[in-house]
Amino acid sequence: MTDNQHQTPIIEAVDLRKSFGAHEVLKGLDLKLNRGEVVALIGPSGSGKSTFIRCLNHMETPTGGQIRFHQKLVGNSFRDKGDVIGFGTLRRQVGMVFQHFNLFPHKTVLQNVIEGPVTVLRQSKKEAEELAMDLLGQVGLAMKRDAYPNHLSGGQKQRVAIARALAMQPEVLLLDEVTSALDPELVGEVLAVIRGLADKGMTMAIVTHEMAFAADVSSRVLFLDQGVIAACGSPQAIIRNPENERLKGFVSRFHGQG
Amino acid sequence: MTYNWDFHGVWQNSDLFLWGLWISVVYTFGSIFFGIIIGFITCAARLSGWRVLDIAARCYQELFRCTPLLVQLLWFYYAFPLLVGGSIDNRVAAMLTLSLYVGAFYAEIFRSGIVSIDNGQREAAAAIGMSPMQSMTRIILPQALKRMLPSFINQSVIQFKNTSLVSVISVADLAYMAAVVNGQTYRPLESYTIMALLYIAMLLPLTQAADWIEKRLRVSD
Numbered sequence: 001m002t003d004n005q006h007q008t009p010i011i012e013a014v015d016l017r018k019s020f021g022a023h024e025v026l027k028g029l030d031l032k033l034n035r036g037e038v039v040a041l042i043g044p045s046g047s048g049k050s051t052f053i054r055c056l057n058h059m060e061t062p063t064g065g066q067i068r069f070h071q072k073l074v075g076n077s078f079r080d081k082g083d084v085i086g087f088g089t090l091r092r093q094v095g096m097v098f099q100h101f102n103l104f105p106h107k108t109v110l111q112n113v114i115e116g117p118v119t120v121l122r123q124s125k126k127e128a129e130e131l132a133m134d135l136l137g138q139v140g141l142a143m144k145r146d147a148y149p150n151h152l153s154g155g156q157k158q159r160v161a162i163a164r165a166l167a168m169q170p171e172v173l174l175l176d177e178v179t180s181a182l183d184p185e186l187v188g189e190v191l192a193v194i195r196g197l198a199d200k201g202m203t204m205a206i207v208t209h210e211m212a213f214a215a216d217v218s219s220r221v222l223f224l225d226q227g228v229i230a231a232c233g234s235p236q237a238i239i240r241n242p243e244n245e246r247l248k249g250f251v252s253r254f255h256g257q258g
Numbered sequence: 259m260t261y262n263w264d265f266h267g268v269w270q271n272s273d274l275f276l277w278g279l280w281i282s283v284v285y286t287f288g289s290i291f292f293g294i295i296i297g298f299i300t301c302a303a304r305l306s307g308w309r310v311l312d313i314a315a316r317c318y319q320e321l322f323r324c325t326p327l328l329v330q331l332l333w334f335y336y337a338f339p340l341l342v343g344g345s346i347d348n349r350v351a352a353m354l355t356l357s358l359y360v361g362a363f364y365a366e367i368f369r370s371g372i373v374s375i376d377n378g379q380r381e382a383a384a385a386i387g388m389s390p391m392q393s394m395t396r397i398i399l400p401q402a403l404k405r406m407l408p409s410f411i412n413q414s415v416i417q418f419k420n421t422s423l424v425s426v427i428s429v430a431d432l433a434y435m436a437a438v439v440n441g442q443t444y445r446p447l448e449s450y451t452i453m454a455l456l457y458i459a460m461l462l463p464l465t466q467a468a469d470w471i472e473k474r475l476r477v478s479d
């Protein structure tokens with residue numbers, strides 16, 4: 001839990017705001033993500049969870065406030081500019097897994113996983129492949145190394161996507177509803193992989209509707225509602241014994257799921 | 259009505275046909291080559307996110323897509339020189355027009371191929387820290403090229419046929435040579451039939467190959 005007030009966060013959002021045109025989606029959010037922490041983001045559809053998590057790696061450009069990575073401000077250019085780090089640098093160290101996997105269909109499983117290390121980190125192919133095979137082993141897909149994504153099930157695709165993000169050896173992993181596009185029987189295998197990462201101390205921000213999973217895996221839960229953090233606390237306080245009325249209503253709707 | 263086919267006179271002029279065919283091939287490949295460059299630049303302008311470039315590129319495209327090629331040839335050969343003062347070689351006018359014409363279509367093929375790639379691909383590439391350039395060359399283009407290929411080949415086949423129009427500004431292509439042979443032999447049926455057969459002989463293998471490639475791409479998708 002959080003006796004790490006004096007620890008410096010890996011990634012931090014300060015009064016984060018995002019508008020699409022006149023529509024203000026994020027209305028000043030703050031988050032400090034410390035090493036080894038798993039934060040679950042829950043909230044109704046349209047509350048801004050995706051926008052928030054996508055601002056953390058600058059997939060969306062914030063329209064106000066700051067993103068800080070190891071206390072350094074992240075700027076709006078790809079490359080570093082003096083003390084301000086570029087979002088290219090940020091993304092190299094902050095992995096992201098998407099709801100719809102977004103694997104590269106023209107590359108095999110192994111090629112998907114080594115693409116980042118080889119192209120972006122300039123690792124040798126051999127070195128990248130060793131790590132990739134290790135990661136594919138961890139997600140249980142070593143035997144699929146030469147398969148193309150279209151020949152995999154949804155659950156397998158998502159596990160490859162996780163391995164692809166991990167291959168960059170990121171300090172933080174952002175997961176946006178990574179089981180929402182899966183058939184119910186395939187959800188478990190993906191959650192098991194994420195749980196394994198949490199056990200190994202991976203720092204993560206997880207958007208999910210799987211309440212039981214969120215309660216189980218996270219150290220902190222944020223309830224987003226209409227672009228603000230409406231409640232924040234331990235899984236016990238937020239999911240198991242919600243007090244806020246809207247939160248209570250939200251959690252009860254998802255009760256027994258996940 | 260019966261007609262006595264007589265290929266004798268036409269056969270004696272086979273060198274003219276072959277020369278004409280060669281010229282057609284040169285204009286086809288030449289204009290495809292320049293057209294690819296023009297199409298690439300136009301496509302880049304359209305996707306640059308710069309409004310001025312986008313609009314300029316779009317104007318060029320619509321100008322060339324919405325006027326007949328024949329009209330363009332006549333304009334570049336007869337009108338353009340008056341505009342700039344001086345004269346233009348008919349071969350230069352022909353190559354220029356053909357290239358600009360096919361470039362406008364290629365640009366659209368390239369552009370629609372690129373934008374057809376799911377945005378999730380760009381995001382996945384960005385998420386592992388790729389630069390826009392890396393994302394384009396390693397992730398987007400390999401997928402987009404595959405999708406463009408059938409329409410690209412199709413447009414190029416059409417381009418071969420379009421070269422026959424350069425005969426109206428006296429470029430000695432296959433169609434022009436057929437007319438020359440006809441003028442010498444008074445054998446229009448044979449002259450023009452040979453011309454048609456030569457076009458078919460050139461293009462049939464190409465359309466068959468295009469079908470085959472398209473089928474194969476569909477399987478691998």
Ligand SMILES: Nc1ncnc2c1ncn2[C@@H]1O[C@H](COP(=O)(O)OP(=O)(O)O)[C@@H](O)[C@H]1O
Nearest residue numbers: 020023025043044045046047048049050051052
């Ligand atoms: N690219 C965009 N352009 C315009 N509006 C957007 C865009 N992305 C999200 N929004 C809007 O922002 C709000 C929050 O969306 P989102 O962050 O996806 O919510 P959640 O993930 O919690 O369901 C929604 O009202 C959505 O319509």
Ligand SMILES: [Mg+2]
Nearest residue numbers: 049050051177
């Ligand atoms: Mg969402």
